[in-house]
Amino acid sequence: MSVDTPSTLTVAAAAIRNRTISSVELTQAALERADASQPRLNAFLSIDHEHALDRARAADRALAAGHVPGPLHGVPLAHKDMFDVEGRITGCGSRIRAGHVARETSTVMARLEAAGSLSIGRLNMSEFAMGPTGHNHHHGRAINPIDPARVTGGSSSGSGAAVGGGVVLAALGSDTGGSIRLPAACCGTVGIKPTQGRVSRHGAMPLSFSQDCIGPLAANVEDAWLMLSLISGPDGIDPTCMAAPLGSLSEDLSSLRIGLATGAFTQNLSADVGGAMQQVASLLDKAVKEVRDVALGALEAVTELANAVAMTEAAAVHFDGMRERPEDYGPQVRMRISQGLAVPGPVYVRALQIRAVMLARFLDEVFGVCDVLMLPAMPFVAPLDREVDVGAGQRMNEVVSAMTSLTRPFSYLGLPVVTLPVAVGREGMPVAIQLVARPWREDLAASVARHLEHALALSAFLPSQASPTAA
Known part of the structure; x- marks a missing residue:
């Protein structure tokens, strides 16, 4: 499928909303990239073709019926294999949970679904999120999209490879000691580890309950910030999640x-x-x-x-x-x-x-x-x-x-x-x-990051260059 994939989440959502591209077209293109990249990136543990396309068709039908779209309506993403979705497998990159079917949906996935996004598959990770290099004894390591001889970083290795490799525009990861930041650093993406208690961990695999955080990896600061804004805030289920205002990005850094x-x-x-x-x-x-x-x-x-x-x-x-x-x-x-x-x-x-x-x-x-x-x-x-x-x-x-x-x-x-x-x-x-x-x-921190991103014109690691195949 020859589709010019939008470069940011906001542009992708706007293109679907304006009907210059359909969710089905965008999702099919993402699935083709995932399939083509898998032998070289090993970013996915499963690629959910039919489920993703069913969701994409539903998104297009809802838009045609006059449904008010959410900020990520019809946009295909993929996420680390540790966030429950009711009726779907959450394997945590392990052998023990390889067939575990979730009974309910995690808060972060429910919020992204409410925003209109869909998932094309489960991403590779260090087993049970233990490992800063990204290696996995059972599924093999995800491969660095910039240099396959180097590690992706872990434990959100598949998230780093999929975003850095241009397969998806953003992905969720988790961070207990660097598991968002290390893959972001190794694969050339933006990553945000939020304040402890910013994002609900309900329905997410636990590792260290006093340090676990959930956050995004994305191709740029704006997209990472959008993802964070969508998953943040208390849910009434996770008592450690606080109702602290997120704030907004500023272009004026003169007082910092x-x-x-x-x-x-x-x-x-x-x-x-x-x-x-x-x-x-x-x-x-x-x-x-x-x-x-x-x-x-x-x-x-x-x-x-x-x-x-x-x-x-x-x-x-x-x-x-x-x-x-x-x-x-x-x-x-x-x-x-x-x-x-x-x-x-x-x-x-x-x-x-x-x-x-x-x-x-x-x-x-x-x-x-x-x-x-x-x-x-x-x-x-x-x-x-x-x-x-x-x-x-x-x-x-x-x-x-x-x-x-x-x-x-x-x-x-x-x-x-x-x-x-x-x-x-x-x-x-x-x-x-x-x-x-x-x-x-x-x-x-994100305002400073966005300023640097613009000032440095960071194009060397944009997914369009690392993409394993044309959209």
């Missing part, structure tokens, strides 16, 4: 103070990442009130606390599974859960207690002097797959640990983060930054 993160961790940045940070800081200096260095404390300590909490809570989630079906877990996931089972109770409780103190200190010391903190998403560009293979030994451990060293602290602290590609680094791979704001101020 940008903090350029410094500290011991900056000594370990690759040359291309460090250089990109300085270039972006110089660019922002012309648009904001101030750009200043902000020294961060020992992020390593925060990373260890975050890991202790996440793995202990994951072990609690999988306690019965590990007792009854340990052989059905992949070896690396089984090892990580076993480590969580070994964390002493007092250590876990203490790590939770310390979090409030560390957050208060961070808000005072960092956001007392800046409004948005900027730092790299990773210390280097996406690593080679062979660097994180089990055969790499100690090198694998070092690379995997470094990948999450700059993302995990903000999961522990519950802060909102926007990840954005800002430069082309080593061997043509994206260099990405994190823009961190105080709780509930995603709008500040």
Whole structure:
């Protein structure tokens, strides 16, 4: 099917609404891209042709009948394999849940359906969302659309590959220690990890109940922001989801103070990442009130606390599974859960207690002097797959640990983060930054991200270039 696929969610929805393209045409084109890309990207665990086309036909009929369309009416998307939809399989990238049929629909999927979107399939992910590289023992790894020799990042690996590869314009992921931000950084997309409690987790696979977040990956900031706005807000079911206003994006950054993160961790940045940070800081200096260095404390300590909490809570989630079906877990996931089972109770409780103190200190010391903190998403560009293979030994451990060293602290602290590609680094791979704001101020981080996106004219990683096949 020869269809000129719109470049953004807003344009796609407007084209359907104006009937310059039908949902069926757009969906069929997306399905063809998914099919064609699967041998090279392995982004999907299932591609739901008939279900998606049935939904697309229904969308076109509703529009013809005078139905008032939602903001994503008839737009095809795809999402990480961990969000329940009634009557459909939610496998969580695992063997244990490979045939699990959901009894009800998760809040985030219900909200996207209410906005009019439809799903063309379930996206690959690290098994049970455990793994920053994106590997999956049962289904194989999703492939980086920019360089197949490099990892996609995880655990939302299929989301990164599908959006970065131009198969869909946006996808939902989850983030407990970097699982939205790492795939966004590795695959050249925008990712938003919202404030802890911004988005309901009802009907989503749990990993670490005190750190799990749901958010979007998209081709640009506007689309990611639209997705976040549609899934945010309390639902009366998830008691941890708060009714905090989301705010809106602003083009005027003149009152903002940008903090350029410094500290011991900056000594370990690759040359291309460090250089990109300085270039972006110089660019922002012309648009904001101030750009200043902000020294961060020992992020390593925060990373260890975050890991202790996440793995202990994951072990609690999988306690019965590990007792009854340990052989059905992949070896690396089984090892990580076993480590969580070994964390002493007092250590876990203490790590939770310390979090409030560390957050208060961070808000005072960092956001007392800046409004948005900027730092790299990773210390280097996406690593080679062979660097994180089990055969790499100690090198694998070092690379995997470094990948999450700059993302995990903000999961522990519950802060909102926007990840954005800002430069082309080593061997043509994206260099990405994190823009961190105080709780509930995603709008500040996203406004800065949008300004940078426009100022840098970031076209190198747009899906049209990475697309595996013409629409």
